Amino acid sequence: MNPAPTCCILTVSDTCFAKLKQDSAGRELEKAVNTALPKFRIAHKEIVPDDRQKIIDQLNKWVGEQCNLILTTGGTGFSPRDVTPEATRAVIEREAPGVTHEMISRSLEITPMGMLSRAVCGIAGKTLIINLPGSETGAVECFSFVQTCIPHAIALITDDLDMVKKDHKKIKKRVRFIDGCEPSSVVVNQVAERPRESPYPMLEVEEAVDLIMKESTVSVETVRLAIEDSLHRVLAEDVLSHDDIPPFDASTKDGYAVRARDGDGPRKIRNVAAAGDAPNLLPLQEGEAVRIGTGAPIPTGANAVVQVEDTTVLKKDAGDEIEISINKKPVNGQDIRRLGSDVSKNTTIFLEGERLKAAHIGVLAAVGKSTVTIYKPASVGVFTTGNELREHYEDLQPGQIRDSNRLALINLLKEYHYDCDDYGIIKDEPNIIKRAIATALTLNDVLITTGGVSMGEFDFIKRVLIEDFNATIHFGRVNMKPGKPTTFATLEYEGAKKIVFGLPGNPVSASVTCLLFVIPLLRHLEGENEWQFPVIPYVVSTHKSSCSDPRPEYVRAIVSYVDGKIVATPNGGQVSSRLNSLVGANGLMLLPGSMIPTKEYLSHIIIIGDIKARLIPAGGHCWNAGSFGGISASGAGDQTGFRAVENTEIN
Numbered sequence: 001m002n003p004a005p006t007c008c009i010l011t012v013s014d015t016c017f018a019k020l021k022q023d024s025a026g027r028e029l030e031k032a033v034n035t036a037l038p039k040f041r042i043a044h045k046e047i048v049p050d051d052r053q054k055i056i057d058q059l060n061k062w063v064g065e066q067c068n069l070i071l072t073t074g075g076t077g078f079s080p081r082d083v084t085p086e087a088t089r090a091v092i093e094r095e096a097p098g099v100t101h102e103m104i105s106r107s108l109e110i111t112p113m114g115m116l117s118r119a120v121c122g123i124a125g126k127t128l129i130i131n132l133p134g135s136e137t138g139a140v141e142c143f144s145f146v147q148t149c150i151p152h153a154i155a156l157i158t159d160d161l162d163m164v165k166k167d168h169k170k171i172k173k174r175v176r177f178i179d180g181c182e183p184s185s186v187v188v189n190q191v192a193e194r195p196r197e198s199p200y201p202m203l204e205v206e207e208a209v210d211l212i213m214k215e216s217t218v219s220v221e222t223v224r225l226a227i228e229d230s231l232h233r234v235l236a237e238d239v240l241s242h243d244d245i246p247p248f249d250a251s252t253k254d255g256y257a258v259r260a261r262d263g264d265g266p267r268k269i270r271n272v273a274a275a276g277d278a279p280n281l282l283p284l285q286e287g288e289a290v291r292i293g294t295g296a297p298i299p300t301g302a303n304a305v306v307q308v309e310d311t312t313v314l315k316k317d318a319g320d321e322i323e324i325s326i327n328k329k330p331v332n333g334q335d336i337r338r339l340g341s342d343v344s345k346n347t348t349i350f351l352e353g354e355r356l357k358a359a360h361i362g363v364l365a366a367v368g369k370s371t372v373t374i375y376k377p378a379s380v381g382v383f384t385t386g387n388e389l390r391e392h393y394e395d396l397q398p399g400q401i402r403d404s405n406r407l408a409l410i411n412l413l414k415e416y417h418y419d420c421d422d423y424g425i426i427k428d429e430p431n432i433i434k435r436a437i438a439t440a441l442t443l444n445d446v447l448i449t450t451g452g453v454s455m456g457e458f459d460f461i462k463r464v465l466i467e468d469f470n471a472t473i474h475f476g477r478v479n480m481k482p483g484k485p486t487t488f489a490t491l492e493y494e495g496a497k498k499i500v501f502g503l504p505g506n507p508v509s510a511s512v513t514c515l516l517f518v519i520p521l522l523r524h525l526e527g528e529n530e531w532q533f534p535v536i537p538y539v540v541s542t543h544k545s546s547c548s549d550p551r552p553e554y555v556r557a558i559v560s561y562v563d564g565k566i567v568a569t570p571n572g573g574q575v576s577s578r579l580n581s582l583v584g585a586n587g588l589m590l591l592p593g594s595m596i597p598t599k600e601y602l603s604h605i606i607i608i609g610d611i612k613a614r615l616i617p618a619g620g621h622c623w624n625a626g627s628f629g630g631i632s633a634s635g636a637g638d639q640t641g642f643r644a645v646e647n648t649e650i651n
């Protein structure tokens with residue numbers, strides 16, 4: 001096993017060295033490294049004054065120790081004592097201007113002061129040295145801009161070819177944004193001109209899903225994959241077997257291969273057939289038996305296997321069997337798996353459109369298929385928007401919050417076996433949003449954004465899509481809670497059709513709409529046209545909500561099987577910001593909006609996770625939806641094998 005890569009942090013500051021100030025940048029950098037690069041070990045942390053020679057000496061010492069990464073913080077500015085870049089340049093053999101460029105260009109998106117950085121990055125021996133600014137925020141921020149590339153950079157520097165290969169396979173494109181993008185056409189600061197009513201009609205969820213499926217006509221590519229890499233992918237071909245399984249008549253028991261017509265009685269043991277032996281071609285004679293193991297080829301002339309339990313030894317010699325007795329009359333074909341009986345040669349084993357699970361891959365291996373053609377999943381990009389957002393590992397200033405949507409969505413996609421490219425946090429600024437969209441659409445077919453789709457003055461997503469990308473917004477509002485401002489657009493970009501989901505910023509809204517709109521589309525684009533979540537129907541028997549919201553609500557619920565009943569219980573408070581309501585939830589229980597008359601109403605629970613149950617009976621059981629927010633609902637479905645029972649109100 002390779003030892004953990006090491007990182008040293010050097011704080012360059014006269015005041016910290018003199019203990020007049022705390023080394024908060026060094027401390028925060030250490031935290032950021034531990035979070036972003038968990039495989040790295042912090043080997044040393046030192047503070048030196050702004051003294052060229054002292055910096056050089058410290059850097060050289062760590063380079064000599066073959067430290068993998070040195071992060072310096074401080075001394076990169078314009079003041080006369082700022083000499084970290086000069087000291088670094090004296091130590092490195094090869095400069096890495098791309099790393100510096102990324103830090104400066106991303107800093108410029110935040111503040112024009114970014115242009116005052118003189119940071120130098122480069123390679124000395126086996127060590128990558130990166131100069132970071134001296135301020136705690138600047139240091140952590142600049143580190144966050146480049147951290148994704150560090151493991152790969154170090155694999156290259158240390159010539160770790162295995163790691164380089166692995167990285168190439170999985171490199172996540174936190175891609176630099178397209179340069180030379182014209183400024184956005186969106187005019188800001190005209191808040192008084194914004195519409196007081198949303199111009200977008202409110203669609204029902206079903207209408208929205210239909211539109212998504214109809215308008216998402218992107219071309220789907222196929223690709224040939226090694227079966228080892230094909231788990232969870234959808235077949236783009238019918239698969240034929242060119243082999244029989246088993247490839248010979250084989251015994252299903254440990255016992256004796258015999259001729260059935262010889263009946264019961266004594267048999268002379270002729271020889272032994274073990275699994276892996278070539279079939280014995282010498283025909284079995286009357287009164288003979290071949291001792292045989294499970295999976296071994298049936299010898300020529302034998303047509304039955306008698307399990308060892310149905311025999312007794314008659315004669316033995318030094319522990320070997322000479323003659324046995326068959327105690328039960330054998331039947332022709334007994335305990336023999338015929339050639340091709342599991343899979344027969346030249347037959348279709350799987351149809352195009354099947355999603356490959358473990359058993360498929362096992363069967364593919366058994367018939368000797370090493371590759372299959374599958375539908376390539378759409379390539380997806382994700383970014384979040386919001387001036388208030390910080391990375392999860394950053395400290396917050398007043399008014400800021402951590403970005404939870406991005407990691408929740410990226411991992412939700414992963415749960416459904418989709419990888420995506422992460423474009424980070426994007427400011428609520430039309431030029432920056434435009435650049436991020438352009439970059440993502442250059443590399444991805446489907447873009448998911450969160451935030452900025454409602455009625456606020458900083459909600460720019462729809463406007464940038466229309467004004468800068470000439471996108472068609474197929475819908476911009478959906479009659480659902482959470483998720484009302486969900487936006488779906490298509491556009492032509494660089495000659496290809498692209499799909500954009502502008503999901504709402506509220507964390508639950510983003511995840512629920514990703515589940516209800518994005519996942520079914522990704523399934524559809526993979527050739528699974530009829531894919532949908534399982535649903536359990538139920539009847540809402542009473543509806544006495546005090547809630548004034550007319551929108552149908554997707555209540556995050558825990559569905560379980562208790563005492564013979566399927567029970568759905570709302571998973572705590574249901575405000576759109578409370579992502580906890582999705583933690584552990586395995587159902588979205590659709591409750592009618594408050595305008596729905598208070599009469600019996602057929603609804604359903606969308607199953608989004610495993611149900612804790614040992615057995616769900618095919619019929620004869622009722623289930624109840626628990627009470628929530630003044631709504632009491634109970635019911636029984638008669639659609640999926642659940643017997644309808646009298647509706648009772650449960651409180």
Ligand SMILES: Nc1nc2c(c(=O)[nH]1)N[C@H]1C(S)=C(S)[C@@H](COP(=O)(O)OP(=O)(O)OC[C@H]3O[C@@H](n4cnc5c(N)ncnc54)[C@H](O)[C@@H]3O)O[C@H]1N2
Nearest residue numbers: 384386403404405451452453454455459484504505506509
């Ligand atoms: N006048 C109206 N205001 C709002 C309406 C409306 O119809 N009229 N709709 C509300 C609904 S419903 C939703 S949902 C939100 C959606 O707003 P946006 O999509 O524009 O999102 P933001 O305004 O950017 O953020 C909303 C909320 O979510 C927090 N947020 C945003 N991004 C993240 C993230 N990545 N991680 C964690 N939290 C995030 C953000 O701070 C806000 O609190 O609009 C209502 N308003």
Ligand code: MOO
Nearest residue numbers: 482483484509576
């Ligand atoms: O629809 Mo919003 O998604 O209620 O919070």
Ligand SMILES: [Mg+2]
Nearest residue numbers: 452454456459
């Ligand atoms: Mg908003």
